[in-house]
Amino acid sequence: MSCIRVRVSYASPLIRELAGVESEEVEVERGSTLRELVRRLAEVHGERLLTALLDDAGRELRVGVLALVNGVPVRSAGTGIEEGDEVVFAIVADGG
Amino acid sequence: MPYGFNGRWLRVDLSTGRMRVEEVEERVYRSYLGGRGFCAYVLFRELRPGTDPLGPENKLVFATSVITGAPIAGVNRVSVGAKSPLTGTYGEAEAGGFFAVEMKFSGFDAVVIEGASEEPVYLWVKDGRAELRDARGLWGKTVKETVEAIRGELGEPLARVACIGPAGERMVRFACVVFDNRYAAGRGGLGAVMGSKKLKAVAVRGTRRPFEFHDPGRLAEIARWFGENWRKFPGAVSRSTYGTPELVTPLSRDGTLPTLNFRGGSFEGAGSISGEELNKTILVKREGCFACPLSCKAVVRARPPYETDPDYGGPEYETIAAFGSLCGIGDLDAVAYANQLCNAYGVDTISAGVTIAFAMECFERGILTEEDTGGLRLRFGDPDSMIKALLSIVRREGFGNVLAEGVRRASEIIGRGSEKLAMHVKGKEVPMHEPRGKVGVGIMYAVSPIGADHLQCPHDPVFEREREDLRSLGIEEAVGRLDLGPAKVRALYYGMLWWGLGDCLGVCRFTLLPHSAGVLTPNHLVEVVNAVTGWQASLWELMKASERALNLVKSFNAREGFGARDDALPERFFEGLEFGTRRGQGIDRRAFREAVRLLYGMAGWDEEGRPTRAKLCELGLEWVADELYKGEG
Numbered sequence: 178m179s180c181i182r183v184r185v186s187y188a189s190p191l192i193r194e195l196a197g198v199e200s201e202e203v204e205v206e207r208g209s210t211l212r213e214l215v216r217r218l219a220e221v222h223g224e225r226l227l228t229a230l231l232d233d234a235g236r237e238l239r240v241g242v243l244a245l246v247n248g249v250p251v252r253s254a255g256t257g258i259e260e261g262d263e264v265v266f267a268i269v270a271d272g273g
Numbered sequence: 274m275p276y277g278f279n280g281r282w283l284r285v286d287l288s289t290g291r292m293r294v295e296e297v298e299e300r301v302y303r304s305y306l307g308g309r310g311f312c313a314y315v316l317f318r319e320l321r322p323g324t325d326p327l328g329p330e331n332k333l334v335f336a337t338s339v340i341t342g343a344p345i346a347g348v349n350r351v352s353v354g355a356k357s358p359l360t361g362t363y364g365e366a367e368a369g370g371f372f373a374v375e376m377k378f379s380g381f382d383a384v385v386i387e388g389a390s391e392e393p394v395y396l397w398v399k400d401g402r403a404e405l406r407d408a409r410g411l412w413g414k415t416v417k418e419t420v421e422a423i424r425g426e427l428g429e430p431l432a433r434v435a436c437i438g439p440a441g442e443r444m445v446r447f448a449c450v451v452f453d454n455r456y457a458a459g460r461g462g463l464g465a466v467m468g469s470k471k472l473k474a475v476a477v478r479g480t481r482r483p484f485e486f487h488d489p490g491r492l493a494e495i496a497r498w499f500g501e502n503w504r505k506f507p508g509a510v511s512r513s514t515y516g517t518p519e520l521v522t523p524l525s526r527d528g529t530l531p532t533l534n535f536r537g538g539s540f541e542g543a544g545s546i547s548g549e550e551l552n553k554t555i556l557v558k559r560e561g562c563f564a565c566p567l568s569c570k571a572v573v574r575a576r577p578p579y580e581t582d583p584d585y586g587g588p589e590y591e592t593i594a595a596f597g598s599l600c601g602i603g604d605l606d607a608v609a610y611a612n613q614l615c616n617a618y619g620v621d622t623i624s625a626g627v628t629i630a631f632a633m634e635c636f637e638r639g640i641l642t643e644e645d646t647g648g649l650r651l652r653f654g655d656p657d658s659m660i661k662a663l664l665s666i667v668r669r670e671g672f673g674n675v676l677a678e679g680v681r682r683a684s685e686i687i688g689r690g691s692e693k694l695a696m697h698v699k700g701k702e703v704p705m706h707e708p709r710g711k712v713g714v715g716i717m718y719a720v721s722p723i724g725a726d727h728l729q730c731p732h733d734p735v736f737e738r739e740r741e742d743l744r745s746l747g748i749e750e751a752v753g754r755l756d757l758g759p760a761k762v763r764a765l766y767y768g769m770l771w772w773g774l775g776d777c778l779g780v781c782r783f784t785l786l787p788h789s790a791g792v793l794t795p796n797h798l799v800e801v802v803n804a805v806t807g808w809q810a811s812l813w814e815l816m817k818a819s820e821r822a823l824n825l826v827k828s829f830n831a832r833e834g835f836g837a838r839d840d841a842l843p844e845r846f847f848e849g850l851e852f853g854t855r856r857g858q859g860i861d862r863r864a865f866r867e868a869v870r871l872l873y874g875m876a877g878w879d880e881e882g883r884p885t886r887a888k889l890c891e892l893g894l895e896w897v898a899d900e901l902y903k904g905e906g
Contacts (some may be wrong), residue, residue, distance in 0.1 A: 188521050188522070188523045188526050188527075189519060189522075190514070190515050190519050190522065190547070190548050190549045191510060191514055191519070192511075192513065193330060193512035193549075194514075195761070221474070222767060228505075229507040229510075230507070237888070238715065238738070239505075239506070239507055240506065240508070240509055240510025240740060240742065240786065240787075240789075240791070241506060241509075241511075241789040241790065241791070242507055242508075243734060250734070250737040250738070250753070251738075252737070252738050252739065252751050252752075253738075267523050268507060268511045268519070268522045268523070268789055269508065269734045269735060270509050270520050270524055270527065270529075270732070270734060270789070270791035271731060271732045271734065271735055271782075271788050271789040273789070
């Protein structure tokens with residue numbers, strides 16, 4: 178099994194609080210999707226991070242959650258990730 | 274008797290002291306719903322074009338909606354409307370808290386203030402009875418002093434009080450109306466309109482709900498569902514935990530935190546004015562609005578030398594950015610103190626912060642000198658000079674008297690090229706959302722009928738994923754934040770109608786999707802309307818009511834002479850950001866202009882942004898078309 182390394186950052190206070198870190202490097206299996214990355218992160222930081230980021234079925238990003246891969250917002254948690262990618266999780270910054 | 278509302282508006286003529294009750298037909302409620310709809314209905318029908326906003330002919334409307342009083346989170350805001358002394362357009366602002374519910378329970382769905390009093394007065398409304406009372410002893414008092422004095426004089430500690438502070442009395446162009454010390458109908462200078470009428474306050478009390486809900490069981494079910502489910506929504510949890518200041522650090526990282534008078538989009542001191550820092554240092558507790566468990570509003574006690582009174586609440590994101598990053602200030606205590614001064618004297622925090630940041634840039638560029646400012650050295654990053662400038666504005670003292678006119682008029686008075694540094698649309702200071710990183714916000718700033726406003730339409734990042742709640746509004750395609758193509762413009766227009774519906778119904782942006790903090794769906798809102806009223810309204814019907822109100826407002830502005838040239842952004846937004854993570858990024862001028870034109874076409878507006886006769890007729894506004902197009906054949 179080969180692995181890739183990605184850099185993950187948590188841009189919003191709540192997500193950062195759940196992760197317990199501001200950013201980190203993470204190893205996941207090659208061919209993983211964003212969904213699988215979130216599950217991997219939850220193994221390290223706890224279930225609350227998983228339930229904050231993915232919906233009840235564990236398939237799609239929750240409404241209000243924004244994920245960027247290399248600065249580009251993803252449209253689905255099924256988006257694949259690759260070696261060296263920079264992933265950011267945040268709450269969508271809407272008007273307020 | 275209809276379900277859900279009183280069917281009665283209170284008319285108060287301050288010139289004569291006469292008051293009368295107007296029975297309003299249900300069809301008006303069904304066509305206009307409340308809030309913006311009621312304000313626009315009154316102001317278009319009853320104001321002559323060219324009315325002086327600070328003259329006795331202007332009218333001031335406090336409006337609730339058909340659903341105000343329902344025990345549902347986020348549906349209980351009050352709207353205040355008048356011709357704006359800041360912009361000269363239709364003016365409108367909303368506030369949360371508890372006033373709207375109390376006013377409606379007092380027996381009136383709307384209060385329309387006409388004329389002007391010779392001496393200061395305040396209006397007291399309780400259980401269907403109203404009286405004007407002497408306010409000479411209140412003139413000159415701060416907001417908290419006024420609220421306490423009125424409750425004490427009336428012996429009504431539960432009265433809800435809308436009032437102005439000394440800034441409204443002095444007609445600072447961006448004076449606001451403050452409710453119970455800490456909720457504000459902030460924007461557009463409606464507090465100056467109150468001041469011009471010598472109306473210090475409106476106090477209301479309703480000891481029982483004077484109308485029935487059609488289906489209280491269904492309302493209770495929706496409220497219960499909200500209570501049981503909102504914690505599953507991370508955006509709602511985040512808003513409940515950190516309030517709007519949660520936006521400071523993500524926006525700085527994104528390069529869209531307005532900094533140094535919109536020169537850049539990232540602020541090195543963002544962490545020190547962030548939601549996390551606020552929670553760690555000055556937060557006393559969180560409070561909320563009627564029936565809302567989110568309690569997103571911070572109550573703070575800032576530390577010396579900028580100690581604050583928790584009774585004035587705490588700063589929201591807009592305030593933190595306006596007095597913080599925009600002025601280069603990373604001192605949260607100073608920002609909280611500025612927030613308190615704004616609430617105590619009654620001015621809009623956004624307009625005040627933008628005007629001070631403008632003056633700071635003028636000073637740093639040598640356009641203003643100490644001779645102009647009366648010895649005040651206005652430097653970015655200096656909290657003391659920011660506070661001194663703010664005090665001079667709210668008291669209209671010295672150079673503050675110039676800045677109290679708002680950034681457009683101040684730049685016209687100063688001249689010397691300062692106009693280029695004045696960040697406003699139609700005279701209203703630009704809020705704390707950088708349109709170079711979310712260009713749809715720029716479109717909304719430009720076409721907003723009340724001048725630059727950040728609450729006209731969901732912001733671009735919301736549209737970047739396909740979502741069920743967006744589909745229910747007719748927004749099917751995901752579009753990027755820098756996109757200005759037809760799919761984006763369509764999303765903006767539908768979004769504009771959706772948030773406009775919120776202004777008609779007195780709905781908070783946060784508790785309804787597609788806002789990131791949202792929990793309730795568009796269909797929930799339809800259910801609430803029907804459970805309250807017994808109507809069989811559909812989302813189509815409600816969106817049409819929103820469109821009707823929007824077109825009334827646009828028609829008001831067109832009648833005042835506003836056109837496409839006024840739907841424009843400050844030049845700076847077409848230039849690249851000077852620093853931050855989006856350094857160099859600017860808005861493409863041609864694409865922007867084309868998008869505005871396309872939006873006009875989608876909305877049924879002509880090349881000047883004026884609603885066409887056909888559009889007005891489609892919305893049942895023939896009477897508006899007849900007025901707008903009279904003399905044109």
